[in-house]
Amino acid sequence: MTEAQLLVADAVKVGLLAVLAGILLRGRLRLCWVFPLYALAILAGNSLVTLWPARFYNASFWMLKQGVYDVLKMALALELAWRALGEFPGAWRTARVVLLALLGLSTAALFLLTPRSSYRTLWEWQPSVATAAVWLLTATALLVVWYQVPIHDFQRAIMLGLAPYLLVFVTLLDLLRRHGWKVRAEVGLADSLAYMGVVLFWTWAAWRRTPA
Amino acid sequence: MAEDPGVTAELILASAGCAALCYTLGRHNRALTLQRWHFVLNGPERQAIESLRQKMQLDSALARQALDAAGRAREANRVPDALTVLRVALSILEDAGADRLTRLRAMGVYSRMVRAIQPLPPPGAGPFRGPGLRAAASLAGFAHRFLVGTQERFRLWLLFLGLGVRIVLRGGRRLAHEASRQPHLGRPWDLFARGLSDFDALDASHLSAFEALAASLAAVDRGGRLRLWDRIAGDAR
Numbered sequence: 001m002t003e004a005q006l007l008v009a010d011a012v013k014v015g016l017l018a019v020l021a022g023i024l025l026r027g028r029l030r031l032c033w034v035f036p037l038y039a040l041a042i043l044a045g046n047s048l049v050t051l052w053p054a055r056f057y058n059a060s061f062w063m064l065k066q067g068v069y070d071v072l073k074m075a076l077a078l079e080l081a082w083r084a085l086g087e088f089p090g091a092w093r094t095a096r097v098v099l100l101a102l103l104g105l106s107t108a109a110l111f112l113l114t115p116r117s118s119y120r121t122l123w124e125w126q127p128s129v130a131t132a133a134v135w136l137l138t139a140t141a142l143l144v145v146w147y148q149v150p151i152h153d154f155q156r157a158i159m160l161g162l163a164p165y166l167l168v169f170v171t172l173l174d175l176l177r178r179h180g181w182k183v184r185a186e187v188g189l190a191d192s193l194a195y196m197g198v199v200l201f202w203t204w205a206a207w208r209r210t211p212a
Numbered sequence: 213m214a215e216d217p218g219v220t221a222e223l224i225l226a227s228a229g230c231a232a233l234c235y236t237l238g239r240h241n242r243a244l245t246l247q248r249w250h251f252v253l254n255g256p257e258r259q260a261i262e263s264l265r266q267k268m269q270l271d272s273a274l275a276r277q278a279l280d281a282a283g284r285a286r287e288a289n290r291v292p293d294a295l296t297v298l299r300v301a302l303s304i305l306e307d308a309g310a311d312r313l314t315r316l317r318a319m320g321v322y323s324r325m326v327r328a329i330q331p332l333p334p335p336g337a338g339p340f341r342g343p344g345l346r347a348a349a350s351l352a353g354f355a356h357r358f359l360v361g362t363q364e365r366f367r368l369w370l371l372f373l374g375l376g377v378r379i380v381l382r383g384g385r386r387l388a389h390e391a392s393r394q395p396h397l398g399r400p401w402d403l404f405a406r407g408l409s410d411f412d413a414l415d416a417s418h419l420s421a422f423e424a425l426a427a428s429l430a431a432v433d434r435g436g437r438l439r440l441w442d443r444i445a446g447d448a449r
Contacts, residue, residue, distance in 0.1 A: 127223065128222055138232050141233045141236045142233075144236070145240060150246050151242070159237055167227060167230040174219075174220055
């Protein structure tokens with residue numbers, strides 16, 4: 001791990017703590033239960049890797065933490081859809097069909113078209129997972145606008161932060177695929193910087209007072 | 213030399229999804245949405261229908277009065293006066309048309325917010341006199357048969373009404389221009405009068421659609437409305 005990567009990782013840690021504090025102090029826990037869990041998982045993964053790199057900065061731990069993040073991202077997208085549309089029976093009926101179709105399609109794509117997951121070929125399977133998460137969020141956003149459902153600004157900020165970050169992540173994995181492991185450090189740093197930007201946006205959203 | 217692997221499907225899909233999400237959520241206005249839901253859940257339907265009916269009657273009376281005055285001036289050979297009053301009639305029609313188009317857009321939004329819309333009869337050419345409007349009505353009536361859901365059929369009505377208003381306004385502008393070029397020809401004046409009667413027929417359908425929407429909004433029970441309002445405005449969930 002380079003000095004720059006460590007510095008950015010520490011900044012992300014501070015940012016995530018600020019997000020979690022904002023969620024608790026501004027009473028935003030009830031707006032999305034999975035988001036704090038996701039932030040805690042990122043914080044734990046980040047801390048383990050930076051505090052004990054000899055033990056946790058390796059391929060098998062990366063695979064484990066990425067698996068946890070992926071599950072939490074999917075759960076986050078589904079919870080946001082339920083919170084936004086669950087109160088509206090007509091919209092929720094449509095949402096269930098759309099989300100189920102998206103989950104089915106992405107699962108089929110992962111099982112049938114993507115090679116077996118391993119750290120050495122992470123650019124082959126990880127983009128499919130990230131794209132599925134982007135589309136779950138996008139489907140929710142489209143349904144929210146189509147049915148004119150009022151979602152909370154913090155829920156909107158979660159989606160507006162996560163989707164662009166996932167696009168950056170997919171793009172960086174594509175760079176890794178094109179140039180190989182020799183650009184690993186640069187790609188890792190760019191990924192951390194992009195994530196820091198998202199965390200700063202979430203910190204602002206978590207602490208922002210909702211207009212009356 | 214290594215082969216260029218090209219852009220992946222995932223990258224294209226993720227970019228499209230991200231762009232759609234940022235565009236839609238970036239434009240989402242919570243305050244405006246809450247305002248709309250407040251209307252849906254607390255809207256005084258009867259009063260709204262009555263005030264719309266009065267507005268339509270007033271618009272129609274003003275436009276007809278202006279057209280009659282223009283006709284009288286033309287018969288008295290006061291052509292410049294006749295053209296000025298005809299333009300007044302056209303501006304009344306344009307203002308009324310803009311108001312109808314705004315309401316049709318709002319009705320399209322509200323129609324997505326209610327669970328069931330009271331069914332409307334299929335559009336038909338019967339009440340209209342202009343050939344363009346009659347053709348549009350017949351086409352809409354034909355398309356109506358292929359739609360199953362009442363919401364889709366309602367939105368087809370809205371689409372037809374919006375198109376109808378545009379057809380009448382475009383015709384009105386063209387006829388006013390024609391009348392100013394050849395003020396002694398009777399045809400543009402007669403066709404303008406026909407356009408006014410088509411606008412009245414469109415207004416009648418507009419009011420029926422508004423009544424159907426209001427009735428559908430009223431069908432949501434009071435307790436359910438209050439609970440839903442508490443949820444969406446108070447973020448109780």
